Amino acid sequence: xxxxxxxxxCLYTPNARSIASIASVARLPLSTSISTRCIAQRRTxxxxxxxxxxxxxxxxxxxxxxxxxxxxxxxxxxxxKPQYALNLADLVKHGRPPLPEEAxxxxxxFTLSLLPIRLAHRIQALRNLPFIVVSNPNISKIYNNYLxxxxxxxxxxxxxxxxxxxxIRFTSVLAELVAxxxxxxxxxxxxxxxxxxxxxxxxxxRFLDTHLxxxxxxxxxxxxxxxxxxxxxxxxxxxxxxxxxxxxPSYIGVIDTALSPAAIVDSCAGFVADICELKxxxxxxxxxxxxxxxxxxxxxxxxEYIVTELLKNAFRATVENTYTRGxxxxxxxxxxxxxxxxxxxxxxxxxxxxxxxxxxxxxxxFRGDAIKPLDDNAPGVTIRIRDRGxxxxxxxxxxxxxxxxxxxxxxxxxxxxxxxxxxxGGSAGGQDALGVISAASGGGSSIAGLxxxxxxxxAYAEYFGGGIAVQSLYGWGTDVYLRLKGVGNIR
Numbered sequence: 001x002x003x004x005x006x007x008x009x010c011l012y013t014p015n016a017r018s019i020a021s022i023a024s025v026a027r028l029p030l031s032t033s034i035s036t037r038c039i040a041q042r043r044t045x046x047x048x049x050x051x052x053x054x055x056x057x058x059x060x061x062x063x064x065x066x067x068x069x070x071x072x073x074x075x076x077x078x079x080x081k082p083q084y085a086l087n088l089a090d091l092v093k094h095g096r097p098p099l100p101e102e103a104x105x106x107x108x109x110f111t112l113s114l115l116p117i118r119l120a121h122r123i124q125a126l127r128n129l130p131f132i133v134v135s136n137p138n139i140s141k142i143y144n145n146y147l148x149x150x151x152x153x154x155x156x157x158x159x160x161x162x163x164x165x166x167x168i169r170f171t172s173v174l175a176e177l178v179a180x181x182x183x184x185x186x187x188x189x190x191x192x193x194x195x196x197x198x199x200x201x202x203x204x205x206r207f208l209d210t211h212l213x214x215x216x217x218x219x220x221x222x223x224x225x226x227x228x229x230x231x232x233x234x235x236x237x238x239x240x241x242x243x244x245x246x247x248x249p250s251y252i253g254v255i256d257t258a259l260s261p262a263a264i265v266d267s268c269a270g271f272v273a274d275i276c277e278l279k280x281x282x283x284x285x286x287x288x289x290x291x292x293x294x295x296x297x298x299x300x301x302x303x304e305y306i307v308t309e310l311l312k313n314a315f316r317a318t319v320e321n322t323y324t325r326g327x328x329x330x331x332x333x334x335x336x337x338x339x340x341x342x343x344x345x346x347x348x349x350x351x352x353x354x355x356x357x358x359x360x361x362x363x364x365x366f367r368g369d370a371i372k373p374l375d376d377n378a379p380g381v382t383i384r385i386r387d388r389g390x391x392x393x394x395x396x397x398x399x400x401x402x403x404x405x406x407x408x409x410x411x412x413x414x415x416x417x418x419x420x421x422x423x424x425g426g427s428a429g430g431q432d433a434l435g436v437i438s439a440a441s442g443g444g445s446s447i448a449g450l451x452x453x454x455x456x457x458x459a460y461a462e463y464f465g466g467g468i469a470v471q472s473l474y475g476w477g478t479d480v481y482l483r484l485k486g487v488g489n490i491r
Contacts, residue, residue, distance in 0.1 A: 078120030086217045091224045092252045097231035104232045108161040111225045118218045119150040138191030149177045171229045174222045208403040213459045227253040262292035268307045285337035294344040296486035302460045309453040317389025336388040345380045380485040391474040
């Protein structure tokens with residue numbers, strides 16, 4: 001087991017002078033009163049701490065142990081550089097697949113210019129947490145994961161990727177980075193849950209809001225280049241690509257330029273309805289209205305996560321509110337369905353913001369006309385999810401955007417931690433059965449019931465200029481408005 005530094009070592013590293021000072025206090029005559037000795041020890045220790053703070057740079061905050069070879073100077077140099085504000089246009093500017101070698105190298109170097117800075121900023125943010133929090137095994141694991149990932153990228157920092165062999169090796173590094181950080185969110189959730197006595201909920205929310213938003217961009221940058229790698233001419237391998245390029249040629253990397261929100265909503269609603277039927281024995285109905293034929297450019301993985309979380313809340317509220325009004329199966333088919341409305345924004349009539357190069361050549365599903373032109377597309381979409389689930393209690397509503405907010409008791413939290421660690425069992429008190437079952441069926445780590453679903457969904461929506469708004473009519477139902485901004489006009 002890895003040894004964790006004690007909190008005292010974080011605050012105070014004795015030097016020769018401080019040791020001598022404490023030793024001199026220890027040699028006070030026995031006749032000296034206990035209170036006098038305590039005062040003397042306190043003053044001497046305070047003086048020693050002051051000297052230690054102003055002494056040589058070698059006496060520093062003691063980081064969790066790590067095998068990564070990254071110096072503090074390298075991290076400081078990177079954190080002094082601002083993080084680039086990523087947008088969707090940045091991810092499609094390298095052209096339509098299949099990419100030629102030159103465009104692939106440009107994508108690799110663009111990725112390399114961004115990732116080390118983003119990783120260094122996250123490392124520094126973790127170091128700014130209280131030491132007792134970073135000493136938690138789960139949070140320490142995330143800290144070391146970031147150090148490891150940065151150490152694998154630093155050898156590339158001053159290089160320019162200009163040949164196929166270098167691009168292949170760099171893409172392998174990116175693939176390892178993505179795999180390393182696969183479970184960051186559930187691990188952080190467990191860590192902060194275990195440290196909830198040592199850090200305030202407001203601090204947790206502030207940290208996670210910044211950290212997870214940055215993680216969205218970091219992961220997207222890496223996954224985009226990996227997808228472009230497999231859809232490029234030198235490495236054309238649709239079977240290995242993380243996106244279904246051959247079946248859906250509208251993809252540029254991980255971005256679908258003709259994404260149908262209605263199709264995503266219907267798929268996610270079916271998944272959540274299956275879980276409801278498994279847990280409650282009933283299957284809520286849903287209706288998609290508005291303009292279901294709308295398409296726009298967005299990241300399907302992000303939309304799937306957001307919609308699934310919002311529908312879980314709506315379906316669960318509908319079922320449980322029906323239960324309070326009568327039997328589950330008491331004329332259930334006559335109950336109001338969940339209504340999802342798709343509303344595209346008016347077309348942007350301005351000039352195109354970006355002009356894409358045509359495909360290098362036709363290859364398989366990648367044809368010159370395969371990717372839909374975006375100059376006529378609506379720049380964004382609003383999705384409204386309306387339920388008759390009784391609304392949100394007034395005392396709960398102000399806290400719904402807090403990562404640390406949950407209605408669980410400490411005993412329920414312990415049960416959740418046991419379950420998420422593989423202890424099995426049902427959801428704590430039945431509080432978030434949908435989340436628990438959906439996580440189990442997906443084979444992933446569960447953060448169900450920990451209050452992460454709604455604020456994390458908002459982080460995904462806001463990352464590219466969208467947002468989520470909630471209107472609750474307590475005792476009746478809830479309307480949730482999800483606004484998504486696409487790439488806009490592109491040619």
